Amino acid sequence: MKFQDNTFIVTGGASGLGEATVRELHGAGARVVIADLNAERGEALASELNENGSGERAAFQRTDVTREDDAQAAVDLAVSHFGGLQGLINCAGIGDPAKVLGRQGPQPLATFSRVVQINLIGTFNMIRLATAAMAEGEPQADGERGVIVNTASVAAYDGQIGQAGYAASKGGIVSMTLPVARELARHGIRVMTIAPGLFMTPLMETLPEEVQQSLAESIPFPHRLGRPDEFARLACQIVDNAMMNGETIRLDGALRMAPR
């Protein structure tokens, strides 16, 4: 899928991996809808990109990915403002560590539900509505109408203690990648997932220096945290390479997380 004249929604696009992906897509010539809860950061990013003199190719839509009306509004903005939708990059997500049985007793069910609701159900909500708009588009090279890139985590495979909900939500994303890719093939829509290891995002920057250091040391090579632009470049390589479909790619410097 080419970037020029095509439109991509990036959920979670106001921060971290999503923000880097917005910048990479925009830099490659794409139109981008930033769909995020954080209006202040999302609007500022859209304005910054639009001010750089290459026409108005960025827009912000305040979106809670778990809400049907919000997700539809982001898709509608892509169609009404930019004339169609060809890509969806799902980056919105939260991590909410909690033990099954903690000091205060059993984990509140609402904690588990919330992380699954945002990470897994939010991702599916965006996929189902974006797909409807993509399927309406004109086929491009190879008959391609759209591409979807989801964000899981290495926790889908080696989740740590306290990550039951997070690992389940990300495992769900990995598991639905192939069946959704198989179904959407007839519309010319590809579906891929990236499972990142440890990346330096605002979330990580809040941790003390020594914790960041010890996390970095657990990564075999390169011996450092990933940079958001490295995630963004893989997302764009997936967009660019039509043979990538129905698979999850670990992006983790060979990290295999320990139990704790």
Ligand SMILES: NC(=O)c1ccc[n+]([C@@H]2O[C@H](COP(=O)([O-])OP(=O)(O)OC[C@H]3O[C@@H](n4cnc5c(N)ncnc54)[C@H](O)[C@@H]3O)[C@@H](O)[C@H]2O)c1
């Ligand atoms: N940073 C890492 O090391 C790492 C590792 C593995 C996986 N991931 C995954 O990558 C994704 C991005 O993480 P990040 O580190 O960039 O985090 P981040 O906190 O910097 O960015 C996440 C963005 O998602 C938005 N968001 C949260 N809930 C939302 C909702 N309901 N609707 C819409 N937007 C919502 C936030 O406002 C924020 O802008 C997440 O899915 C995370 O689980 C991150």
